Amino acid sequence: MTVLATAENATGGLRLSATDADELVTLARTVIRRVPGGRIDDPEMIDACRQASMLMPASLRGVLRGFQRESGERGAALIRNLPIDEAALPCTPGTSTSVQRFGTVPALLLMLIAAELGEPVAFRAEKSGALVQDVVPVRGKEDFQGNAGSVLLSFHNENAFHPYRPDFVMLLCLRADRDRVAGLRTACVREMLPLLSPAARTALSSPDFVTAAPPSFGTGQATAPHAVLSGAPEDPDIRVDFAATKALGPAAQQALSELRDLCEQVAHTVVLNPGDLAIVDNRVTLHGRTAFRPRYDGADRWLQRTFVLRDFRRSRIDRPHDGHIIA
Template structure:
Protein backbone atom coordinates (compact mmCIF):
# COMPACT_ATOMS: atom_id res chain seq x y z
CA UNK A 1 0.00 0.00 0.00
CA UNK A 2 1.08 3.55 -0.50
CA UNK A 3 2.26 5.62 2.39
CA UNK A 4 2.83 8.54 0.00
CA UNK A 5 5.82 10.59 0.99
CA UNK A 6 5.42 9.83 4.69
CA UNK A 7 8.65 8.84 6.44
CA UNK A 8 8.52 5.15 7.36
CA UNK A 9 10.17 3.59 10.39
CA UNK A 10 10.56 -0.15 10.67
CA UNK A 11 10.78 -2.43 13.66
CA UNK A 12 13.14 -5.39 13.24
CA UNK A 13 11.73 -8.89 13.68
CA UNK A 14 13.02 -9.21 17.24
CA UNK A 15 11.32 -5.95 18.23
CA UNK A 16 8.04 -6.95 16.55
CA UNK A 17 8.10 -10.17 18.55
CA UNK A 18 9.05 -8.36 21.76
CA UNK A 19 6.12 -5.95 21.41
CA UNK A 20 3.68 -8.69 20.52
CA UNK A 21 4.73 -10.87 23.46
CA UNK A 22 4.50 -7.97 25.89
CA UNK A 23 0.97 -7.21 24.67
CA UNK A 24 -0.10 -10.86 24.83
CA UNK A 25 1.18 -11.21 28.37
CA UNK A 26 -0.73 -8.15 29.56
CA UNK A 27 -3.92 -9.25 27.79
CA UNK A 28 -3.67 -12.75 29.29
CA UNK A 29 -3.44 -11.25 32.77
CA UNK A 30 -6.12 -8.55 32.33
CA UNK A 31 -8.50 -10.51 30.10
CA UNK A 32 -9.59 -7.30 28.37
CA UNK A 33 -8.21 -4.07 26.91
CA UNK A 34 -10.93 -2.04 28.67
CA UNK A 35 -9.60 0.65 31.01
CA UNK A 36 -8.69 -0.42 34.52
CA UNK A 37 -5.98 0.67 36.98
CA UNK A 38 -4.44 -2.82 36.81
CA UNK A 39 -4.20 -2.72 33.02
CA UNK A 40 -2.64 0.75 33.01
CA UNK A 41 -0.12 -0.26 35.68
CA UNK A 42 0.86 -3.38 33.71
CA UNK A 43 1.25 -1.35 30.51
CA UNK A 44 3.41 1.25 32.27
CA UNK A 45 5.67 -1.45 33.76
CA UNK A 46 5.99 -3.35 30.52
CA UNK A 47 6.58 -0.24 28.39
CA UNK A 48 9.44 0.80 30.67
CA UNK A 49 11.15 -2.52 29.96
CA UNK A 50 10.91 -2.38 26.14
CA UNK A 51 14.23 -2.41 24.34
CA UNK A 52 16.25 0.35 22.73
CA UNK A 53 15.19 -0.33 19.10
CA UNK A 54 11.50 0.20 19.99
CA UNK A 55 12.36 3.37 21.94
CA UNK A 56 14.37 4.69 19.03
CA UNK A 57 11.51 4.00 16.61
CA UNK A 58 9.19 5.97 18.92
CA UNK A 59 11.37 9.12 19.01
CA UNK A 60 9.59 12.42 18.23
CA UNK A 61 8.76 13.38 14.66
CA UNK A 62 11.92 14.75 13.08
CA UNK A 63 10.84 16.07 9.68
CA UNK A 64 8.64 18.90 8.40
CA UNK A 65 6.00 16.27 7.58
CA UNK A 66 5.13 16.31 11.27
CA UNK A 67 4.32 12.60 11.12
CA UNK A 68 5.73 9.16 10.44
CA UNK A 69 4.52 5.65 9.75
CA UNK A 70 5.74 2.90 12.06
CA UNK A 71 5.49 -0.72 10.90
CA UNK A 72 4.96 -2.17 14.33
CA UNK A 73 2.04 -4.60 14.50
CA UNK A 74 1.78 -8.13 13.12
CA UNK A 75 -1.86 -8.18 12.02
CA UNK A 76 -3.42 -11.46 10.90
CA UNK A 77 -6.46 -10.65 8.78
CA UNK A 78 -8.26 -13.84 9.78
CA UNK A 79 -7.20 -13.74 13.41
CA UNK A 80 -8.61 -10.27 14.10
CA UNK A 81 -12.09 -11.35 13.00
CA UNK A 82 -14.57 -9.21 11.13
CA UNK A 83 -14.64 -5.43 11.24
CA UNK A 84 -17.18 -4.37 13.88
CA UNK A 85 -20.23 -2.42 12.72
CA UNK A 86 -19.56 0.40 15.18
CA UNK A 87 -17.22 1.27 18.04
CA UNK A 88 -20.00 0.32 20.47
CA UNK A 89 -19.96 -3.33 19.39
CA UNK A 90 -16.16 -3.59 19.01
CA UNK A 91 -15.52 -4.51 22.66
CA UNK A 92 -12.32 -6.54 22.86
CA UNK A 93 -11.96 -7.36 19.18
CA UNK A 94 -8.28 -7.45 18.24
CA UNK A 95 -7.56 -6.44 21.84
CA UNK A 96 -3.92 -7.52 21.65
CA UNK A 97 -3.38 -4.68 19.17
CA UNK A 98 -5.09 -2.24 21.56
CA UNK A 99 -2.45 -3.13 24.10
CA UNK A 100 0.45 -3.04 21.63
CA UNK A 101 -0.67 0.45 20.60
CA UNK A 102 -0.96 1.46 24.25
CA UNK A 103 2.58 0.21 24.89
CA UNK A 104 3.91 2.32 22.01
CA UNK A 105 1.88 5.32 23.23
CA UNK A 106 3.45 4.91 26.67
CA UNK A 107 6.95 4.92 25.18
CA UNK A 108 6.07 8.22 23.45
CA UNK A 109 4.43 9.91 26.44
CA UNK A 110 1.29 9.58 28.54
CA UNK A 111 -1.71 7.88 26.91
CA UNK A 112 -4.91 9.91 27.02
CA UNK A 113 -8.57 8.88 27.15
CA UNK A 114 -11.85 10.77 27.43
CA UNK A 115 -14.50 9.86 29.96
CA UNK A 116 -17.17 10.71 27.39
CA UNK A 117 -15.78 8.82 24.41
CA UNK A 118 -15.93 5.09 23.62
CA UNK A 119 -16.54 4.07 27.25
CA UNK A 120 -13.37 5.77 28.48
CA UNK A 121 -11.15 3.32 26.59
CA UNK A 122 -7.58 4.35 25.82
CA UNK A 123 -7.74 2.80 22.36
CA UNK A 124 -10.66 3.67 20.12
CA UNK A 125 -12.03 1.67 17.21
CA UNK A 126 -12.54 3.71 14.04
CA UNK A 127 -14.96 2.00 11.67
CA UNK A 128 -17.67 3.23 9.31
CA UNK A 129 -21.09 3.03 10.95
CA UNK A 130 -24.41 2.70 9.21
CA UNK A 131 -26.44 5.90 9.57
CA UNK A 132 -23.31 8.05 10.16
CA UNK A 133 -22.08 8.13 6.55
CA UNK A 134 -22.17 11.92 6.31
CA UNK A 135 -21.05 12.84 9.84
CA UNK A 136 -17.87 14.80 10.54
CA UNK A 137 -16.54 12.05 12.79
CA UNK A 138 -14.50 8.88 12.34
CA UNK A 139 -17.74 6.89 11.90
CA UNK A 140 -18.40 8.57 8.53
CA UNK A 141 -17.54 7.27 5.08
CA UNK A 142 -19.24 8.91 2.07
CA UNK A 143 -18.05 12.45 2.85
CA UNK A 144 -14.61 14.01 3.05
CA UNK A 145 -13.59 14.15 6.69
CA UNK A 146 -12.32 17.75 6.73
CA UNK A 147 -8.75 18.33 7.90
CA UNK A 148 -8.74 19.00 11.62
CA UNK A 149 -6.73 19.02 14.81
CA UNK A 150 -7.85 16.06 16.92
CA UNK A 151 -10.13 17.22 19.77
CA UNK A 152 -9.41 20.84 18.82
CA UNK A 153 -12.22 22.08 21.08
CA UNK A 154 -10.40 20.98 24.23
CA UNK A 155 -7.34 22.39 26.05
CA UNK A 156 -6.40 18.85 27.13
CA UNK A 157 -6.18 17.55 23.56
CA UNK A 158 -3.41 15.18 22.63
CA UNK A 159 0.04 16.16 21.39
CA UNK A 160 0.22 12.99 19.32
CA UNK A 161 -2.44 11.03 17.48
CA UNK A 162 -1.80 7.38 16.62
CA UNK A 163 -3.80 5.46 14.02
CA UNK A 164 -3.04 1.74 13.87
CA UNK A 165 -4.35 -0.09 10.82
CA UNK A 166 -6.11 -3.43 11.25
CA UNK A 167 -7.68 -3.61 7.80
CA UNK A 168 -7.90 -1.35 4.75
CA UNK A 169 -8.77 -3.41 1.65
CA UNK A 170 -9.83 -0.37 -0.35
CA UNK A 171 -6.67 1.60 0.47
CA UNK A 172 -8.74 4.44 1.90
CA UNK A 173 -6.37 7.35 2.48
CA UNK A 174 -5.90 9.40 5.59
CA UNK A 175 -4.96 12.97 4.65
CA UNK A 176 -2.41 15.05 6.52
CA UNK A 177 -1.18 18.61 6.12
CA UNK A 178 1.69 20.09 8.11
CA UNK A 179 1.88 23.70 9.23
CA UNK A 180 5.67 23.46 8.75
CA UNK A 181 5.09 23.41 4.98
CA UNK A 182 2.69 26.35 4.89
CA UNK A 183 3.90 29.82 3.93
CA UNK A 184 1.75 32.68 5.24
CA UNK A 185 2.48 36.41 5.40
CA UNK A 186 3.25 38.08 8.74
CA UNK A 187 -0.10 39.85 8.70
CA UNK A 188 -2.04 36.61 8.37
CA UNK A 189 0.06 35.06 11.15
CA UNK A 190 -0.71 38.01 13.42
CA UNK A 191 -4.45 37.85 12.66
CA UNK A 192 -4.71 34.09 13.19
CA UNK A 193 -2.96 34.35 16.57
CA UNK A 194 -5.92 36.39 17.86
CA UNK A 195 -8.58 34.50 19.84
CA UNK A 196 -11.52 35.60 17.73
CA UNK A 197 -13.80 32.55 17.43
CA UNK A 198 -14.42 29.37 19.44
CA UNK A 199 -14.00 25.77 18.31
CA UNK A 200 -17.12 23.83 19.29
CA UNK A 201 -17.09 20.16 20.37
CA UNK A 202 -17.46 17.68 17.53
CA UNK A 203 -20.35 15.26 17.13
CA UNK A 204 -18.45 12.45 18.88
CA UNK A 205 -19.05 14.34 22.15
CA UNK A 206 -22.83 14.44 22.54
CA UNK A 207 -22.66 15.59 26.17
CA UNK A 208 -20.19 18.39 25.45
CA UNK A 209 -22.41 19.76 22.72
CA UNK A 210 -25.11 20.34 25.34
CA UNK A 211 -22.68 22.06 27.72
CA UNK A 212 -24.13 25.17 29.29
CA UNK A 213 -21.28 27.67 29.22
CA UNK A 214 -19.91 30.39 26.98
CA UNK A 215 -17.59 28.92 24.32
CA UNK A 216 -14.12 30.48 24.72
CA UNK A 217 -12.57 32.20 21.73
CA UNK A 218 -9.26 30.58 20.81
CA UNK A 219 -6.36 31.39 18.46
CA UNK A 220 -5.89 29.32 15.31
CA UNK A 221 -2.13 29.56 14.87
CA UNK A 222 0.61 30.88 17.14
CA UNK A 223 4.30 30.80 17.95
CA UNK A 224 5.05 28.79 21.08
CA UNK A 225 8.30 28.13 22.92
CA UNK A 226 8.44 24.85 21.01
CA UNK A 227 7.57 26.28 17.61
CA UNK A 228 4.53 27.15 15.54
CA UNK A 229 1.34 25.48 16.74
CA UNK A 230 -1.96 24.97 14.95
CA UNK A 231 -5.44 24.50 16.45
CA UNK A 232 -7.82 24.08 13.54
CA UNK A 233 -11.21 22.52 12.97
CA UNK A 234 -13.19 24.44 10.32
CA UNK A 235 -16.20 22.10 10.46
CA UNK A 236 -16.80 23.17 14.08
CA UNK A 237 -15.64 26.80 13.91
CA UNK A 238 -18.43 29.42 13.56
CA UNK A 239 -16.42 31.61 11.18
CA UNK A 240 -19.43 33.79 10.41
CA UNK A 241 -18.85 35.31 13.87
CA UNK A 242 -15.32 36.41 12.90
CA UNK A 243 -14.25 39.67 11.26
CA UNK A 244 -13.82 39.71 7.46
CA UNK A 245 -10.07 40.09 8.02
CA UNK A 246 -10.00 36.93 10.14
CA UNK A 247 -12.12 35.01 7.67
CA UNK A 248 -9.79 35.96 4.82
CA UNK A 249 -6.68 34.88 6.74
CA UNK A 250 -8.40 31.64 7.76
CA UNK A 251 -9.32 30.98 4.14
CA UNK A 252 -5.72 31.48 3.00
CA UNK A 253 -4.56 29.10 5.74
CA UNK A 254 -7.14 26.50 4.64
CA UNK A 255 -6.06 26.84 1.01
CA UNK A 256 -2.41 26.42 1.88
CA UNK A 257 -3.10 23.39 4.05
CA UNK A 258 -5.04 21.84 1.17
CA UNK A 259 -2.14 22.56 -1.18
CA UNK A 260 0.43 20.79 1.03
CA UNK A 261 -1.88 17.93 2.02
CA UNK A 262 -0.58 14.40 1.51
CA UNK A 263 -2.49 11.12 1.41
CA UNK A 264 -1.40 8.12 3.45
CA UNK A 265 -3.04 4.75 2.76
CA UNK A 266 -2.19 2.62 5.73
CA UNK A 267 -1.64 -1.12 5.38
CA UNK A 268 -2.44 -3.58 8.17
CA UNK A 269 0.19 -3.42 10.88
CA UNK A 270 1.19 0.16 10.11
CA UNK A 271 0.74 2.87 12.71
CA UNK A 272 0.53 6.50 11.60
CA UNK A 273 1.85 8.88 14.24
CA UNK A 274 0.73 12.48 13.71
CA UNK A 275 1.98 15.47 15.68
CA UNK A 276 -1.34 17.06 16.61
CA UNK A 277 0.26 20.49 17.20
CA UNK A 278 1.69 20.62 13.67
CA UNK A 279 -0.52 18.53 11.45
CA UNK A 280 -4.22 18.46 10.61
CA UNK A 281 -5.60 15.15 9.42
CA UNK A 282 -8.71 13.99 7.61
CA UNK A 283 -9.93 11.17 5.39
CA UNK A 284 -11.02 10.88 1.78
CA UNK A 285 -14.61 9.74 1.08
CA UNK A 286 -15.21 6.04 0.50
CA UNK A 287 -18.07 3.61 0.09
CA UNK A 288 -18.60 1.53 3.22
CA UNK A 289 -19.07 -2.20 2.68
CA UNK A 290 -20.84 -3.10 5.95
CA UNK A 291 -19.93 -6.75 5.39
CA UNK A 292 -17.29 -7.20 8.06
CA UNK A 293 -14.38 -6.28 5.75
CA UNK A 294 -14.48 -2.50 6.12
CA UNK A 295 -11.54 -0.28 6.93
CA UNK A 296 -10.70 -0.65 10.60
CA UNK A 297 -8.32 1.58 12.52
CA UNK A 298 -7.36 1.71 16.18
CA UNK A 299 -6.75 5.18 17.60
CA UNK A 300 -4.62 6.16 20.58
CA UNK A 301 -3.85 9.63 21.95
CA UNK A 302 -0.72 10.81 23.72
CA UNK A 303 0.24 13.78 25.90
CA UNK A 304 3.96 14.49 25.85
CA UNK A 305 5.20 15.69 29.26
CA UNK A 306 7.17 18.94 29.13
CA UNK A 307 5.87 20.12 25.76
CA UNK A 308 5.52 23.90 25.61
CA UNK A 309 3.20 24.41 22.67
CA UNK A 310 0.03 25.58 24.40
CA UNK A 311 -0.65 29.19 25.42
CA UNK A 312 -1.29 29.85 29.15
CA UNK A 313 -4.84 31.04 28.37
CA UNK A 314 -5.82 27.47 27.51
CA UNK A 315 -5.54 26.55 31.19
CA UNK A 316 -8.63 28.65 31.94
CA UNK A 317 -10.85 26.96 29.32
CA UNK A 318 -13.72 24.83 30.59
CA UNK A 319 -13.32 22.18 27.89
CA UNK A 320 -17.11 21.94 27.61
CA UNK A 321 -17.19 19.78 30.74
CA UNK A 322 -15.23 16.96 29.10
CA UNK A 323 -12.69 15.26 31.35
CA UNK A 324 -9.46 13.88 29.96
CA UNK A 325 -7.92 10.90 31.73
CA UNK A 326 -4.14 10.75 31.45
CA UNK A 327 -2.23 7.57 32.19
CA UNK A 328 1.29 8.04 33.48
CA UNK A 329 4.39 6.17 32.46
CA UNK A 330 6.18 4.14 35.13
Protein backbone atom coordinates in the same frame (compact mmCIF):
# COMPACT_ATOMS: atom_id res chain seq x y z
CA MET B 1 22.39 -6.62 18.50
CA THR B 2 20.15 -3.63 19.00
CA VAL B 3 19.92 -0.87 16.46
CA LEU B 4 20.10 2.72 17.56
CA ALA B 5 17.73 5.17 15.88
CA THR B 6 19.52 7.42 13.46
CA ALA B 7 18.69 11.07 12.90
CA GLU B 8 17.05 10.08 9.63
CA ASN B 9 14.56 7.62 11.05
CA ALA B 10 14.05 9.38 14.38
CA THR B 11 11.10 11.41 13.14
CA GLY B 12 9.96 9.91 9.85
CA GLY B 13 9.14 6.41 10.98
CA LEU B 14 10.25 2.85 10.84
CA ARG B 15 9.51 -0.52 9.29
CA LEU B 16 9.79 -3.13 12.02
CA SER B 17 11.91 -6.16 11.22
CA ALA B 18 10.25 -9.57 11.45
CA THR B 19 12.31 -10.36 14.55
CA ASP B 20 11.24 -7.13 16.27
CA ALA B 21 7.62 -7.80 15.33
CA ASP B 22 7.85 -11.28 16.90
CA GLU B 23 9.35 -9.83 20.07
CA LEU B 24 6.49 -7.35 20.31
CA VAL B 25 3.80 -10.03 20.00
CA THR B 26 5.44 -12.04 22.76
CA LEU B 27 5.62 -8.95 24.95
CA ALA B 28 1.96 -8.03 24.31
CA ARG B 29 0.81 -11.57 25.14
CA THR B 30 2.89 -11.63 28.31
CA VAL B 31 1.25 -8.44 29.55
CA ILE B 32 -2.25 -9.72 28.74
CA ARG B 33 -1.58 -12.90 30.71
CA ARG B 34 -0.09 -11.03 33.64
CA VAL B 35 -3.11 -8.84 34.41
CA PRO B 36 -6.04 -10.72 35.94
CA GLY B 37 -9.19 -10.04 33.95
CA GLY B 38 -7.17 -8.62 31.10
CA ARG B 39 -9.08 -5.33 30.97
CA ILE B 40 -7.31 -2.63 29.01
CA ASP B 41 -8.60 0.29 31.07
CA ASP B 42 -7.65 -1.36 34.35
CA PRO B 43 -5.01 0.78 36.14
CA GLU B 44 -3.04 -2.44 36.66
CA MET B 45 -2.94 -2.97 32.90
CA ILE B 46 -1.80 0.60 32.34
CA ASP B 47 0.98 0.12 34.91
CA ALA B 48 1.97 -3.21 33.37
CA CYS B 49 2.20 -1.56 29.94
CA ARG B 50 4.32 1.26 31.33
CA GLN B 51 6.79 -1.29 32.73
CA ALA B 52 6.69 -3.57 29.69
CA SER B 53 7.18 -0.70 27.24
CA MET B 54 10.80 -0.63 28.43
CA LEU B 55 11.19 -4.07 26.88
CA MET B 56 10.01 -3.11 23.41
CA PRO B 57 12.64 -3.44 20.65
CA ALA B 58 15.21 -0.65 20.82
CA SER B 59 14.65 0.27 17.16
CA LEU B 60 11.04 1.16 17.98
CA ARG B 61 11.76 2.85 21.28
CA GLY B 62 14.45 4.96 19.65
CA VAL B 63 12.05 6.27 17.03
CA LEU B 64 9.34 6.98 19.60
CA ARG B 65 11.72 8.82 21.90
CA GLY B 66 13.01 10.91 19.03
CA PHE B 67 9.49 11.65 17.85
CA GLN B 68 8.11 12.78 21.19
CA ARG B 69 10.97 15.26 21.49
CA GLU B 70 10.81 16.52 17.93
CA SER B 71 8.13 15.42 15.49
CA GLY B 72 9.84 16.95 12.46
CA GLU B 73 8.65 18.93 9.44
CA ARG B 74 5.65 16.66 8.89
CA GLY B 75 4.69 16.32 12.55
CA ALA B 76 3.75 12.70 11.95
CA ALA B 77 5.46 9.31 11.96
CA LEU B 78 4.57 6.00 10.38
CA ILE B 79 5.56 2.73 12.03
CA ARG B 80 5.06 -0.17 9.66
CA ASN B 81 4.81 -3.92 10.02
CA LEU B 82 3.33 -4.02 13.52
CA PRO B 83 2.15 -7.58 14.23
CA ILE B 84 -1.64 -7.18 14.29
CA ASP B 85 -2.31 -10.79 13.22
CA GLU B 86 -4.76 -9.94 10.46
CA ALA B 87 -5.78 -13.55 9.86
CA ALA B 88 -7.09 -13.88 13.43
CA LEU B 89 -9.16 -10.68 13.41
CA PRO B 90 -12.92 -10.85 13.94
CA CYS B 91 -15.33 -8.97 11.66
CA THR B 92 -14.97 -5.20 11.55
CA PRO B 93 -17.37 -3.70 14.11
CA GLY B 94 -20.24 -1.65 12.69
CA THR B 95 -21.24 0.82 15.39
CA SER B 96 -19.86 4.21 16.35
CA THR B 97 -19.72 3.22 20.02
CA SER B 98 -17.44 0.26 19.39
CA VAL B 99 -14.34 0.15 21.61
CA GLN B 100 -11.83 -2.41 22.86
CA ARG B 101 -12.18 -3.32 26.52
CA PHE B 102 -10.13 -6.51 26.70
CA GLY B 103 -6.53 -7.10 25.87
CA THR B 104 -5.91 -8.16 22.30
CA VAL B 105 -2.51 -7.94 20.62
CA PRO B 106 -3.34 -4.81 18.55
CA ALA B 107 -4.86 -3.02 21.55
CA LEU B 108 -1.84 -3.88 23.66
CA LEU B 109 0.50 -2.57 20.96
CA LEU B 110 -1.27 0.78 21.21
CA MET B 111 -1.04 0.76 24.99
CA LEU B 112 2.64 -0.18 25.00
CA ILE B 113 3.53 2.49 22.47
CA ALA B 114 1.38 5.08 24.27
CA ALA B 115 3.37 4.37 27.44
CA GLU B 116 6.58 5.27 25.64
CA LEU B 117 5.07 8.54 24.36
CA GLY B 118 3.33 9.70 27.56
CA GLU B 119 0.05 8.67 29.21
CA PRO B 120 -2.93 7.22 27.34
CA VAL B 121 -6.08 9.26 27.83
CA ALA B 122 -9.74 9.26 26.78
CA PHE B 123 -12.74 11.55 27.19
CA ARG B 124 -15.74 10.31 29.15
CA ALA B 125 -18.14 11.79 26.57
CA GLU B 126 -16.48 10.11 23.63
CA LYS B 127 -16.58 6.34 22.97
CA SER B 128 -17.49 5.80 26.64
CA GLY B 129 -14.01 6.83 27.74
CA ALA B 130 -12.27 3.71 26.41
CA LEU B 131 -8.52 4.01 25.96
CA VAL B 132 -8.56 1.94 22.77
CA GLN B 133 -11.31 2.93 20.38
CA ASP B 134 -12.47 1.48 17.08
CA VAL B 135 -12.55 3.79 14.08
CA VAL B 136 -14.91 2.21 11.57
CA PRO B 137 -17.46 3.35 9.00
CA VAL B 138 -21.03 3.25 10.32
CA ARG B 139 -24.14 2.70 8.20
CA GLY B 140 -26.28 5.83 8.03
CA LYS B 141 -23.39 8.07 9.11
CA GLU B 142 -21.75 8.30 5.69
CA ASP B 143 -21.89 12.12 5.59
CA PHE B 144 -20.83 12.60 9.20
CA GLN B 145 -17.75 14.80 9.81
CA GLY B 146 -16.28 12.38 12.31
CA ASN B 147 -14.58 9.03 12.27
CA ALA B 148 -17.82 7.08 11.61
CA GLY B 149 -18.28 8.83 8.25
CA SER B 150 -16.95 7.87 4.86
CA VAL B 151 -17.17 11.12 2.88
CA LEU B 152 -14.06 13.32 2.89
CA LEU B 153 -13.20 14.11 6.51
CA SER B 154 -11.89 17.65 6.66
CA PHE B 155 -8.66 18.65 8.36
CA HIS B 156 -8.82 19.01 12.13
CA ASN B 157 -6.86 18.91 15.32
CA GLU B 158 -8.29 16.09 17.39
CA ASN B 159 -10.73 17.57 19.94
CA ALA B 160 -9.65 21.06 18.92
CA PHE B 161 -12.23 22.61 21.26
CA HIS B 162 -10.86 20.88 24.36
CA PRO B 163 -8.25 22.38 26.73
CA TYR B 164 -6.74 18.90 27.20
CA ARG B 165 -6.85 17.80 23.58
CA PRO B 166 -4.37 15.00 22.98
CA ASP B 167 -0.74 15.74 22.25
CA PHE B 168 -0.47 12.63 20.10
CA VAL B 169 -3.12 10.70 18.17
CA MET B 170 -2.24 7.11 17.33
CA LEU B 171 -4.10 5.35 14.53
CA LEU B 172 -3.32 1.67 14.01
CA CYS B 173 -4.66 0.02 10.87
CA LEU B 174 -6.12 -3.47 11.35
CA ARG B 175 -7.91 -3.64 8.01
CA ALA B 176 -7.75 -1.42 4.94
CA ASP B 177 -10.84 -0.51 2.91
CA ARG B 178 -11.56 -2.93 0.09
CA ASP B 179 -10.73 -0.41 -2.65
CA ARG B 180 -7.61 0.82 -0.85
CA VAL B 181 -8.53 4.44 -1.38
CA ALA B 182 -9.15 5.63 2.19
CA GLY B 183 -6.15 7.87 2.79
CA LEU B 184 -5.17 9.34 6.12
CA ARG B 185 -4.20 12.93 5.37
CA THR B 186 -1.89 15.09 7.45
CA ALA B 187 -0.96 18.76 7.12
CA CYS B 188 1.70 20.22 9.40
CA VAL B 189 1.85 23.89 10.34
CA ARG B 190 5.63 23.72 9.90
CA GLU B 191 5.15 23.15 6.18
CA MET B 192 2.41 25.78 5.88
CA LEU B 193 4.06 28.59 7.79
CA PRO B 194 6.55 29.71 5.11
CA LEU B 195 3.70 29.83 2.58
CA LEU B 196 1.27 31.89 4.68
CA SER B 197 0.87 35.58 3.84
CA PRO B 198 1.96 37.98 6.61
CA ALA B 199 -1.62 39.22 6.92
CA ALA B 200 -2.93 35.69 7.42
CA ARG B 201 -0.24 34.92 9.99
CA THR B 202 -1.24 37.98 11.98
CA ALA B 203 -4.95 37.20 11.75
CA LEU B 204 -4.46 33.54 12.70
CA SER B 205 -2.41 34.60 15.72
CA SER B 206 -5.28 36.76 17.05
CA PRO B 207 -8.02 35.37 19.32
CA ASP B 208 -10.67 35.75 16.64
CA PHE B 209 -11.91 32.16 16.32
CA VAL B 210 -14.30 29.92 18.21
CA THR B 211 -14.48 26.15 17.95
CA ALA B 212 -17.63 24.16 18.68
CA ALA B 213 -17.62 20.90 20.60
CA PRO B 214 -19.01 17.84 18.81
CA PRO B 215 -22.60 16.98 19.82
CA SER B 216 -21.38 14.10 22.01
CA PHE B 217 -19.75 16.63 24.32
CA GLY B 218 -23.00 18.57 24.75
CA THR B 219 -24.51 20.76 22.10
CA GLY B 220 -24.02 24.49 22.27
CA GLN B 221 -20.68 24.14 24.02
CA ALA B 222 -17.98 26.20 22.30
CA THR B 223 -14.61 27.61 23.22
CA ALA B 224 -13.85 31.15 24.26
CA PRO B 225 -12.35 33.09 21.35
CA HIS B 226 -8.93 31.60 20.60
CA ALA B 227 -6.09 32.02 18.13
CA VAL B 228 -5.38 29.36 15.51
CA LEU B 229 -1.61 29.87 15.81
CA SER B 230 0.01 30.27 19.22
CA GLY B 231 3.38 29.93 20.91
CA ALA B 232 6.72 30.51 19.21
CA PRO B 233 6.12 32.63 16.07
CA GLU B 234 8.76 30.62 14.18
CA ASP B 235 7.35 27.23 15.26
CA PRO B 236 3.77 27.74 16.45
CA ASP B 237 1.14 25.30 17.65
CA ILE B 238 -2.01 25.07 15.57
CA ARG B 239 -5.60 24.74 16.78
CA VAL B 240 -8.37 24.47 14.22
CA ASP B 241 -11.10 22.18 12.94
CA PHE B 242 -12.42 23.18 9.55
CA ALA B 243 -15.78 21.59 10.38
CA ALA B 244 -16.11 23.31 13.77
CA THR B 245 -14.01 26.49 13.89
CA LYS B 246 -15.69 29.80 13.00
CA ALA B 247 -13.93 33.06 12.24
CA LEU B 248 -15.23 36.09 14.10
CA GLY B 249 -14.58 38.71 11.42
CA PRO B 250 -13.68 39.19 7.77
CA ALA B 251 -9.87 39.22 8.28
CA ALA B 252 -10.08 36.04 10.35
CA GLN B 253 -12.35 34.47 7.72
CA GLN B 254 -9.95 35.34 4.91
CA ALA B 255 -7.01 33.89 6.86
CA LEU B 256 -8.93 30.71 7.64
CA SER B 257 -9.65 30.08 3.96
CA GLU B 258 -6.01 30.78 3.07
CA LEU B 259 -5.01 28.19 5.68
CA ARG B 260 -7.51 25.70 4.32
CA ASP B 261 -6.06 26.06 0.83
CA LEU B 262 -2.53 25.62 2.19
CA CYS B 263 -3.57 22.40 3.92
CA GLU B 264 -4.48 21.03 0.50
CA GLN B 265 -1.16 22.21 -0.88
CA VAL B 266 1.08 20.61 1.76
CA ALA B 267 -1.07 17.56 2.57
CA HIS B 268 0.53 14.13 2.76
CA THR B 269 -1.83 11.23 2.13
CA VAL B 270 -1.17 7.64 3.10
CA VAL B 271 -3.36 4.62 2.54
CA LEU B 272 -2.62 2.69 5.71
CA ASN B 273 -1.94 -1.02 5.38
CA PRO B 274 -2.78 -3.52 8.10
CA GLY B 275 0.02 -3.21 10.67
CA ASP B 276 0.70 0.46 9.92
CA LEU B 277 0.56 2.85 12.84
CA ALA B 278 0.35 6.59 12.18
CA ILE B 279 1.32 8.87 15.05
CA VAL B 280 0.19 12.45 14.63
CA ASP B 281 1.64 15.29 16.70
CA ASN B 282 -1.70 16.99 17.38
CA ARG B 283 -0.01 20.22 18.51
CA VAL B 284 1.43 21.00 15.10
CA THR B 285 -0.35 18.71 12.64
CA LEU B 286 -3.92 18.47 11.39
CA HIS B 287 -5.38 15.26 10.06
CA GLY B 288 -8.30 14.15 7.94
CA ARG B 289 -9.24 11.32 5.61
CA THR B 290 -10.17 10.94 1.95
CA ALA B 291 -13.56 9.48 1.03
CA PHE B 292 -14.12 5.76 0.60
CA ARG B 293 -16.96 3.33 0.03
CA PRO B 294 -17.90 1.07 2.93
CA ARG B 295 -19.66 -2.25 2.23
CA TYR B 296 -20.86 -3.01 5.80
CA ASP B 297 -20.04 -6.66 5.25
CA GLY B 298 -17.70 -7.21 8.19
CA ALA B 299 -14.58 -6.57 6.09
CA ASP B 300 -14.60 -2.76 6.15
CA ARG B 301 -11.73 -0.49 7.04
CA TRP B 302 -10.83 -0.76 10.73
CA LEU B 303 -8.45 1.40 12.72
CA GLN B 304 -7.85 1.41 16.43
CA ARG B 305 -7.11 4.70 18.08
CA THR B 306 -5.49 5.87 21.31
CA PHE B 307 -4.79 9.40 22.50
CA VAL B 308 -1.70 10.41 24.47
CA LEU B 309 -0.99 13.32 26.79
CA ARG B 310 2.57 14.37 27.57
CA ASP B 311 1.86 16.58 30.57
CA PHE B 312 -0.65 14.43 32.39
CA ARG B 313 -0.57 16.54 35.54
CA ARG B 314 -2.06 19.56 33.77
CA SER B 315 -5.44 17.81 33.37
CA ARG B 316 -5.55 16.44 36.94
CA ILE B 317 -8.52 18.60 38.00
CA ASP B 318 -10.70 16.93 35.35
CA ARG B 319 -9.48 13.39 35.92
CA PRO B 320 -11.32 11.89 38.90
CA HIS B 321 -9.14 9.66 41.14
CA ASP B 322 -6.12 10.52 38.98
CA GLY B 323 -7.50 8.12 36.38
CA HIS B 324 -7.03 8.14 32.62
CA ILE B 325 -10.47 9.44 31.68
CA ILE B 326 -11.14 13.14 31.33
CA ALA B 327 -14.59 13.88 32.77
